Amino acid sequence: MALKEYNNVQVGVEYYPEHWDESLWEADIKLMQATGVKVVRVAEFAWSRLEPTDGDFQFAWLDRAMDLFHSYGLQVVIGTPTATPPRWLTTGYPDVLPVFADGGIFHPGVRGHRCYNSPSLRKYGSRIIERLAQHYSGHPAVIGWQTDNEFSMLNCHCEHCNDAFREWAKAKYGTLEALNSEWGTNVWSGEYSAWNEFTVPLGGSRHQNPSLLLDFQRFQWDAIVEFQQTQIDILRSVCPEHFITHNFHSYPQKLNMYAVGAELDVAAFDYYPNTSPTKQATAPYSGALSLDLTRGIKRQNFWIMEQLSGTPGCWMPMWRTPYPGFIRAYAWQTIARGADTVVHFRWRSAVAGAEQFWHGLIDHSNVPGRRFAEFTQFCNEVNALGDKLKGTTLKNEVAILNSHEQLVALDIQPQVENMEYYENMKQIHRALTKLGIGCDVIDWRQELDEYKVVIAPSLYLLDEEVSKQLEAYATAGGTLIITNRSGVKNMNNIAVMQPLPGLLSYAAGVRVDEYDPIGTEAHVIVDINGNSYECLQWCDLLTPTTAEPIAWYGDDFYAGIPAVTVNTFGQGQVYYLGTQAEESYWSALLGDLAKKHQLFQFAGLPDGMQASVRTGESGTFLFLLNLNRQAQTVTLPREYKSVLYGQPRSGELQLEPYGIEILEM
């Protein structure tokens, strides 16, 4: 049976029928239709309305809403409601509630108060999903499901997690002897002599064994995947025509997004770009990375399940209101980077509950205003271009390797002040984006054949599977860029007894003789052209074995020692960056590589302007976005046709503040 379509390029909204007097529903839904909305997400927090007490299922109200959606031509994605277990469940079955490292309980009254390993959550969660699935599998409005809502790490320390972690460890290591050996627990007499001594890491101390901490994280990742699978199994079986998605939110998450995404049909992201002008120099780029990361989860197009519609706020102070054009421009940014359906959060601001000031498209007053008008424009534009854009995707020649395992391991043991795995990735990605070079951001164990350049920041944990793959990639002619803090550990978080970069030493052709963790104490490197750049965080003192140096330290006792090298390896090249140079160094390096490898590049982008390309059977489309409060001008290399405005464009193209253009290439 074929799945319902999930790759239309279209616009949606969140709508919570249960939040509003039923007398408002039809007017709301009618206005959605009139505005051009095609999809609605519902019900992901509605458990207490769907099952007010144990076993008392009440779907009639949702039926009425569903029928209304259908009668106005809107399609619906249902969220499974497991992120908000109702009070009868948490009161009657307190094992649902997570336990913090200090023994404190994650009390109900908020959301996300559920241990993924809780037997009661799994039992009652499966029951409500089964009922919902059975009830709506044949409803004509329903096209898909969202599992839970915004999975995030809770690192629960309850008894069930404790038991499950013990079983997990038994399954992985077989015996305590093996576990003791692989984790090096004999340090500080931490050896387990019997399984009953084995627990989740209690107390929250940073001094715990780092191998334990990493595996505990893996166990929790697996718990989410397993928990989600209980939902997917039901949905696949009962609603075989419906697609399944999940909405990830705000990176970096310590989730295993790739495993969570593996069983989904499509990934989704909740996107809230920072509205403050003080973040204008960085927010467009952080956002671009978030979107590229989401596209990388399944290496295919994705949904935005929540798109900024007004200032967020509530438990936290509100942000700035979105500047005119901001909502539209950032919504287009998602499509420019591979979103198909863009669901805006939310139709109207809630009048009750903890999210009252997480502003929707329409304010509490229910008077549509400036933001709604902008949303309407966006709907019209998307509806006009949807058919053209449908099926188009991004084809990039550069990839950045992302690893949640590196992220977590480097958080367990921060290497040096000022070094953040994700911040470093942002810097590289920003340099590429400013250069007008598109890139994919993918899991570090993915195949790399299609890329001309692959950048892998800090492969701190490493195994032969990856090192061999990277060697093969370079041998076959790829350009690989690796950085300091690579090859430091095996996958059990144990330091390797060989010179760094460990398993990558051969490919890099370089040996780290020693290193200086400089943190915030800036140093200097000088490149082969005599240009100086500031560097921070870390300085590896390099001895090239087969590589050539291309930058050297300019100060301290290691002035003159190589800082960056390049090694010819098979048909390809391997760059090693021993330090974290400032962004302009990355720009110079990557700019050179773009020329050398004739990478597709939309050069000459001014501040805040971004370019990306979607291509497919219907054509090739260049998106130009000015994510900026100032008008910006870019020079077009030739004449294009604006598919947005229906006019030819060439030469100097000025984009208004938050202006956008879509050109057919």
Added chain:
Amino acid sequence: MALKEYNNVQVGVEYYPEHWDESLWEADIKLMQATGVKVVRVAEFAWSRLEPTDGDFQFAWLDRAMDLFHSYGLQVVIGTPTATPPRWLTTGYPDVLPVFADGGIFHPGVRGHRCYNSPSLRKYGSRIIERLAQHYSGHPAVIGWQTDNEFSMLNCHCEHCNDAFREWAKAKYGTLEALNSEWGTNVWSGEYSAWNEFTVPLGGSRHQNPSLLLDFQRFQWDAIVEFQQTQIDILRSVCPEHFITHNFHSYPQKLNMYAVGAELDVAAFDYYPNTSPTKQATAPYSGALSLDLTRGIKRQNFWIMEQLSGTPGCWMPMWRTPYPGFIRAYAWQTIARGADTVVHFRWRSAVAGAEQFWHGLIDHSNVPGRRFAEFTQFCNEVNALGDKLKGTTLKNEVAILNSHEQLVALDIQPQVENMEYYENMKQIHRALTKLGIGCDVIDWRQELDEYKVVIAPSLYLLDEEVSKQLEAYATAGGTLIITNRSGVKNMNNIAVMQPLPGLLSYAAGVRVDEYDPIGTEAHVIVDINGNSYECLQWCDLLTPTTAEPIAWYGDDFYAGIPAVTVNTFGQGQVYYLGTQAEESYWSALLGDLAKKHQLFQFAGLPDGMQASVRTGESGTFLFLLNLNRQAQTVTLPREYKSVLYGQPRSGELQLEPYGIEILEM
């Protein structure tokens, strides 16, 4: 039976007989008398001495002290000792101890370790008070009682609070259905299906339902009032001639001061103005607001129950020692703003316990020094003027409306970085004080007829009772000033579904089309005279319906849009300030209103100098206070007589650092 007098203008001290060897008592009390002290407060922390073990009452020691006070002509106020339950009580009846949101216990060994809802506290607290009242009802020295000491919010989460909160909610809402509906608990599936699911908000998360959080606060406010009432009932019945007071401390408190004050004869305040020269520009004004707030609790004169006598310190680092004149000038400030009796804390610094460095008038050495000499001067001055000042009060033409409910609601959901309800009130009050315009600060539900100008910052929660009253006030000719974040919610903390300022829209003649929470990112407004002012926190974009704009935004996408409006409403006018302009804007606006409405104003005050007027049958007295380390000069508009120095004063009047003057008008 008539109450003993509590409106003498006089000076008192704290004295703890139980802290000192009895051989010191008579010399101390003799010196009090010689210095001019008239009143002593005792016993508010003496429970363990008055009842060393369960039911073993030991009043003989206090009798001896009381008799000594009486023999030297000193009157006594007794504090009920419930703020410090003794160890036999907390050990034997641990329900006395408050429980924090995370389940931790407020352990004994300090003070304030008592849950207001504890059955044991109420039982044993009432018993000791009954005994004390019976014992001292006829003692000739005793004139009144202080309930407990410095009530403050504990937000206890114990089982008894849980049960009591459930009953409180039942009484307010009747049914769970009603409560679910009024609180909007269906958001995030927070609905209660049975009363046993209903608890105080556990865990301390800011993500809890804001309607629950607000009502929980109201419940805790009521618990204090109810707890105090158990004490008042005893005292009124056993000691009908004694007045009753309570000492509030350090604003803003999240207390319902007005309900606590309602059953008191007189309110009292514990006043510790900041001694540091770095706070000199603000402390005199924060202090003035504190005193005006205290006067507003019962809209009558008040007591100072603890007045700064030296540097505070102990668990916290010590402050600067009071500059010469500081102690006297700030004591006079309290009288200038409506204090009658001023009790200094404390006679001599404690040699033991946690308050050792909360300095008294006399140091540990027991050698009276500079500060004591200054106190002596103050006693002499007050004793010389007491008869003249007795019965005089402040008559102000301007009122600021204060609301503990707004304070708490805006704390539950901070609207924007940098916006603090109380800080905004301080800014307005400071502008008035610098202009030499006296004002009352009163509960927002009080009658307003007597005022020419009423300023109501952020009436965020609102009901028709208040909105109608404000409309009536303006209709009848009053000038009302309201600000942004008004009319946002109903009293259950639910957002209203109408354009802002909601229920005040009609009176203000203005509609908020949208808003920009600017926080710390400064913007500009331009007034009708072309003057520019910085504004912060918030920008409402206004469309006047019947109002006239009087200031406009000067930047961002809303440059030119009205920021401040005035609406003629009946005989009066309603100003709406859509943004938080800097103090000089308030000064300009209020200065204009002062001229327009011929408000009494002592204009031309230099930095740190304050003016206020007490008036009554004995005359009208202008207090001029230089709360400043620099001498300051002010120009007197005509000749006055100094009742302090017995000389005529006119023209340029110079006040020494911390100098004061009292002029008969």
Added chain:
Amino acid sequence: MALKEYNNVQVGVEYYPEHWDESLWEADIKLMQATGVKVVRVAEFAWSRLEPTDGDFQFAWLDRAMDLFHSYGLQVVIGTPTATPPRWLTTGYPDVLPVFADGGIFHPGVRGHRCYNSPSLRKYGSRIIERLAQHYSGHPAVIGWQTDNEFSMLNCHCEHCNDAFREWAKAKYGTLEALNSEWGTNVWSGEYSAWNEFTVPLGGSRHQNPSLLLDFQRFQWDAIVEFQQTQIDILRSVCPEHFITHNFHSYPQKLNMYAVGAELDVAAFDYYPNTSPTKQATAPYSGALSLDLTRGIKRQNFWIMEQLSGTPGCWMPMWRTPYPGFIRAYAWQTIARGADTVVHFRWRSAVAGAEQFWHGLIDHSNVPGRRFAEFTQFCNEVNALGDKLKGTTLKNEVAILNSHEQLVALDIQPQVENMEYYENMKQIHRALTKLGIGCDVIDWRQELDEYKVVIAPSLYLLDEEVSKQLEAYATAGGTLIITNRSGVKNMNNIAVMQPLPGLLSYAAGVRVDEYDPIGTEAHVIVDINGNSYECLQWCDLLTPTTAEPIAWYGDDFYAGIPAVTVNTFGQGQVYYLGTQAEESYWSALLGDLAKKHQLFQFAGLPDGMQASVRTGESGTFLFLLNLNRQAQTVTLPREYKSVLYGQPRSGELQLEPYGIEILEM
């Protein structure tokens, strides 16, 4: 029976055989021998390997290591393993685990998870030590023992501590009446009416009775001493030829180091000087104080049990790598200040566990590098000079009095912002060190006869034993310098009822009339030569009774009032510093005293250079250390012979960055 020698001047390393595959052992130990290492510390964290399950003792592996050490001529110090109770112990006997003030448990998985009062820890700790002692008492490699590892205050709040503290208090005070009286518990009704009400201070509030808090700290100090004594008793009895030490770490520790040290043969210190150039101006001096403090524990030479070998890091971000010369220079600094054996931590960086990035002499790669080469040089130098230096000690004419009781009491009640007992001591010590004046830092109750100048910062707690001793010292011709916040309290933390400096008033010849806690608000003093100095923290306003003023305040209302005085007292003089003047004032004052009393001084030291002298039967040796990244030049007053380089030195002597010189005098 004579103890094995512990006063050789020699070099050692930490080695953890249990961390490494046995195949690595012999190569490692062979390299130690070749490098010149003489001593190894082992086993202090090896409990789980020595006793994998309850009663199953496994010493064979350690025997094999011991035999190897012996066969390569290395001597061994064994650490008792009680700092890391194994999991079978913590699981089976959870009383081993400390309890925090809030009731939380110090969970296993890290180290130091042991309550010193735990019956199970004492029982099982004694058992393993007894077995170890019996097993190794006759092993030819073993020369001594380290008790536990880095004792530090846990302030455990478990049931056993509660009971023990109650017994401790009974023993000290006899009756509750006496305790109530001595602690002044009647303040805030804190009196105990029965012993069952008496507990350790729960909840962690700073508002607890300060007398209780101080005695609780004393109780915990005693618990460590008592716990250690159980170990010493076994070791003395079973291994009468072995010396006993303990490794203190990072000052200020709130330990009673003097009582812990009393039963040891020799004290040891773990020394990790800060490697960052941003700390270069202070780290050499903080380090010097740490070493002088350690030498003062027993007033004799000491060991370094852990000496920096590379950057530390792990749960915390890594520091900078040591600059070339840093490791050697700081190792020589320890010998220059009285270390005999210097054990480097650690041989090779751990590949597993929480200390992976606490770098050893050799990196994970097992390739000896720059740091190892520097260590080798140090070994060679020490081995060449060891015989000459053996038996030499420091003879200083100046002493600073240190008191853990002042440290703790001033932490319980911080007097004023910016005042830290230990920071003030650092300032004084730094001034002396920069002047080239050596000083001892000793417990405040030690005999002082040998010193010409004694400096006692803030003798806040005081009794007649000390005040009489200080009077006697001055009477006999000594120069005593005391500072503000002296004589404030008795030893039970109760303020004295006499003018300050209390018991020292007579000797100081001065009376504190009042004081101004100025904190960070800088003031000025002017000395007798008209020079102005900034002062901070505190200003005592002084009236000399018999003293002479030598500096006066230059501002505020006390301009012109004495700030510093000197009193001729018997044959000696007593200086009183009423304020905390900047370092240059101390330099001027101490420089004058050096001239006046002809103190030995190596004057003219440039930034970062330090001088000290070891003397003994084999000669007198002047150590000059440049603890600086810049070369520095010093002028030698005459010709000396370099025992390090075998050359004569005179006139200008330049030391390279981190260069050192040792001159025979």
